[in-house]
Amino acid sequence: MRYDGWKETRLIDVIDINPRTPLRKGTLAKKVSMQDVAEFTRKIQSYEIAEFTSGSKFKNGDTLLARITPCLENGKTAYVDILEDNEIAFGSTEFIVLRAKEGITDSKFVYYLAISPEFRNIAIKSMTGSSGRQRVQSDVLVNTVIDLPPLEEQKRIANVLSAIDDKIELNNEINQTLEELAQTIFKRWFVDFEFPNENGEPYKSSGGKFVQSELGMIPEGWRSGTLGELIKISSGKRPLKKSKEKTEEFLIPLIGASSVMGYVKEVLYDEKILIIGRVGTHGVVQRYQKKCWPSDNTLVIKSSYYEYIYQLLKSIDYAQLNRGSTQPLITQTDVKNVKIIIPSKEVLEKYELLVGTLFNKAEKSLEENVSLSALRDTLLPKLMSGEIRVVDAEREVEVCLQKSS
Template sequence: MGSEWGKLAFIDAVEINPSITLKKGHRYPFVDMKAVDPSWRNVSESEYRDFSSGGARFKPYDTLMARITPCLENEKIARYVPTEGNEGPAFGSTEFIVIRGRDGVTDNNFAYYLTQWQEFRQFAISQMTGSSGRQRVPAESFSNFSVPVPTLPEQRAIAHILGTLDDKIELNRKMNETLEAMARALFKNWFVDFLPVRAKAESHDTGLPKEIADLFPDAFVDSELGDIPKGWHTNTLGNILELAYGKALKEAIRRPGSIPVFGSNGQVGWHDEKLTEGPGIVVGRKGNPGIITWVHTDFFPIDTTFYVVPKSECRSLYFLFYALQAQDVASLGADSSVLGLNRNLAYMNKQVIPPPDVLNAFDKQVKPLFERIFQNTEESRILAALRDTLLPKLISGALRVPDAERFIEEAGG
């Protein structure tokens, strides 16, 4: 169906590493490679740096594509969208290739979605050269890859459809950040700064409903961790939770399914069998020690992780999640050349423990926030799958815009 579209070599369809002038010694927004998250369309500046001479140069809405292994294989490609007030030129890692729509030929947003086309990514990976572990894709190799070039109005329509799905995903991400910040702030308010107790001790209004405010004391007592609310106590992490070992599950033996598989730095795949019931908490053990991840569903933590099993002293997973984040467990390394977390050292850390009725009140406050986060996450997963299904069909012309719009409407997108 896209046979009437012309084709161009990618290097002719878009601008690659377009010229941008930056003044030496001046400060500009800078984007580091680690700031690019493959699951999000956009990336903003990481910081400001003085420009010397090196680094990729770009302007807002240019596409930044990693050219080095393993970043390219990990799909580190994003549009540069600056924060408000930073609309000028910027620079970043030397390992970025900068891609921009070519005037009169390609729309800039369409150019971004060309880089999301699996055929393009696979070609780029196949062109990598250099020593093992430091392979890079040369920009000139893109002269050997042809892309369909529909009319500019058609390009804009394609980019609009895909962009609308990405906009919804981005909105969900921002909403989740807000919800997570609300839950984290409540934990800090109640269990780190003890603000309800301080307010009552000074005869001030706590700002809480009476039934919740009545759960907090109006005085402090001394403890080995300093002043803590009267009636609360301290205990070791080892007495309130177990860091249970995950189980080996190599990628080659995983079966298609709906059970998320978690490694030390987050989800690494799917399987058809759970290791433990959710919700739960995964703690990085090797490779990324101390990374704390919340899991909403049944899950399979692999052998580079621990997962949390609460003990009777403290049954609130929500409380334990934020308590572990507040603990510096990442510094409790195992005696090994491989970065790892020694759980016996973690077990020795002390934690302030509130009474069960306070924990129950906390759970009631944050549970709806976590449920909404899960709903948003699931919606984004479905939207991403829809986008990834439509993208190659729209780019190749196998599916035209009106048909895609009907498909989205029928899918409830």
């Protein structure tokens, strides 16, 4: 059903695709690589300052759409808002730049159009090329016909969906702050030895006693040892059946060396575990406190001192443990033999309580983000097709955000 004011139009008539944007070669500018764009995440994650030689060029308000497999299928699309007024940045040649036409389209509406299932399916089906190097055909994209609502309605649609993404981004920022605070506490207590003594004073600064150890001077009552003394470690397993997409049957996340790589039916772990890569990817430490299935390219670690071990695992130089030739490989034994400082039980328990409280808050934010993402993904195609009216979506989002505040 098409509502009053909606019109059928070609994409090229309402959106500028790879528009001309001036940037001289040799200019130092912000550069966004494909790895700086996360899957189904509006915010650009990072950038570097580099000399422009070639690549896509863009400005604030533009949408970056990956045009190469598997980045497009995986949902790498971002909205540019990291620049100053009139600043031009550049990035991967594998980005398609989408820019709203003034007076015709809204910039954030363009972003949500680009991540909508119907638009993505058209782009994905247009891909041609050799296996593993397929790319979107631009001529198919520019001639794609869409139902476009009036500009004011575009803005209202974008505002509804943006309210959800704004809350998700705020939660992510809070979680990043909590993570940094936990790292700061870890360094202060276990590197600078300024943990609170029995009087609540910083141990080292208040004249706490130190003794010599294999790892240098450490507080009295502490000792040197190995990681294996505080952990239980095992390998993940290869599931019998898996799905790339989440379905009614396949709901349990299948955890790879660095991220969720699919879904399975069964549960392998339903407790607090830490996951690191065994083959290929090392150095990424993943926290899981719910049902999951770690894959066979991971190592699973359990400990009574979960938060302390989490920080230790993040600080390990995994290159020193590598036994692989064609690709990185670490073993359970190598991890268990890593030398560490083992604080007193009293200090460890205080740290677990303090930092555990921080990460409990972060975990609630992550759970909230899952619900918010699900709501956004449900509303998005309905708003883009006119199946649901904006006023109804606004009420639904308002109720959801009130519950989360």
